[in-house]
Amino acid sequence: MSIQAASGQQSTASAEVEVTIPAGYTWFFIENATDQIDDLLYDELSWKDPDAQYKDAYKRGAWDGLHHLYKKDNHMAPIGLLDRAIEILEANGYTVSVTSEGDSSGDSISTEWTFSDELRNYQLQAVSNALENSGGMIALPTGAGKTVVAMNLINAIEQRTIVFVHTQELLYQWQERLEDTLGVAVGLIGDGQWNEGEVTVATMQTLNKRGLGNLNESYGIGIFDEAHVTSASEKFQQVGLDIDLEWRFGLSATPWRSVDGEEMEIEAAIGGEAVTVDAEQLIDEGYLAEPKFEFIEPTNARVPRSDESYQEVVKRCLELGPNRNQAVAEKANNLAGDGYTVLVTVNRIAQGHLLEYALDPTLDAQAVLDDLIEDDDEPGEQQMKARALEKMSQVGDHTAEFIQGPNTTKQRQEALSAFGDGDIDILISTVLKEGADIPSISAIVLAEGGKSKIEKIQRIGRALRPNDDHAVIADIEDRGEYLRDHYETRVENYKEYYGKYGPDNGFTPREQAVRNYLQENGVPLNACRVSENDLGTVTIELTDYLGDHDFQNFRSVMQRTSGITYDGSKNRCDLSWVRSLTQPSV
Structure with a gap:
């Protein structure tokens, strides 16, 4: 910060x-x-x-x-x-x-550290920094062992602890890891249960519903898992500020130093950055697999019409777009044929059903149509879904399964177990966003579109556990209003997060130098795109809405910088000026 x-x-x-x-x-x-x-x-x-x-x-x-x-x-x-x-x-x-004033410490507990491996150097440093900082945000990439770091902190402090999670999968994952590693009595709050232990794992939903006033024990440590999830920011703050704790730790997959929006609501309950470890460093050191980015270019994919709203564009072009979905299915099928274990991520149930139909030759079209059509669908939407199914062709002979929100926890776990055992070649899911422990994934197809950085990074992280030397990350090169901008934003996010392992080896030195200049002058990087063309010209394009203050600052920086030719939303940088920002050899 x-x-x-x-x-x-x-x-x-x-x-x-x-x-x-x-x-x-x-x-x-x-x-x-x-x-x-x-x-x-x-x-x-x-x-x-x-x-x-x-x-x-x-x-x-x-x-x-x-x-x-x-x-x-x-x-x-x-x-x-x-x-x-x-x-x-x-x-x-x-x-x-x-x-x-006062004492916020909790009851003392006794732990026994039985973790089978030595902590890695960056994990040891994370524990040391978090203790020295008296809490705060611990930002480690997905697959880097945030849970291990958190458990080591509990072991070091030995006070009664409450772990806040926001899914039932995480509730039981934490219970198993805590019992195996610390030898403590673990209480569960959530999924119809309310019992407290030396360490209690609690879902935010249950705590918000019943209130922290029903807790009977005195807690000194609070651990907020998946603290980067801004959709839960209000719950994080409400719960975090309703309980008096000596130690507050947040676990995040996103570098906390880069946040500048609603994440402040989460920081309000937890504290600022204690330690951040970059994905690029862990790939260099062999702790994460190297991502190999590939981009699908669907043939004759639907593009937005001028009279469509964003929601209509998403439904017609992404969720029900036959050529786009066909291209996704063929990519997943080819990856499975090459020996990869493939996860296809979607955000919309209809798209998941269509992809499952294309990838699983045993499925009957009428049965899939029955799943697609919902009771409250208008006749026009029913027709759209029926036409989308008619235009899908079944490809390959692999086993595929679609898991979604309405599935029970047992159904999800059975599917994940079958996938992990190799009985399912391709898994399609709307629910594997945070916390899913699936070490067998070696390729991901990101079919949902959109531009959420945290969502994409979290999903990609599922495939970067170091089982192989690399993992394939496939995305879709969308076209047209909204969709092209979202695609370019995703590419930029991948470059920023994965550095030289991002698409095209990350940002060019000139792009990075200009980005650094903008950041130093208070320009939000998440609202503009810096790109270098084949001729070496760098442009700065305003791609997102800025409030009055931020826009005035953006315009001021563009206008007062002698090396930038101001042209509204897209501005050109003078090559000699860019060179002055970089190393002499650039």
């Missing part, structure tokens, strides 16, 4: 800010707040709503489009933002003293 002094602030080097954390509270309070301090923290401890432009309050000018986590009336903010607040205050010339 990079903190800069707020523009226009006067020096306050002699002013001390007194911060207090009262006993039993999960908020910190500024005891001697001034209007200047309130305004500073109110502005800085906030995040931009990406959908603000569509909301009435913003359109009326009654809301600035920001979610402010500092409460001016009470001069307070959530405990997880304390380190961030201190950095902000110190960057603006204040000195800060913190008084923590």
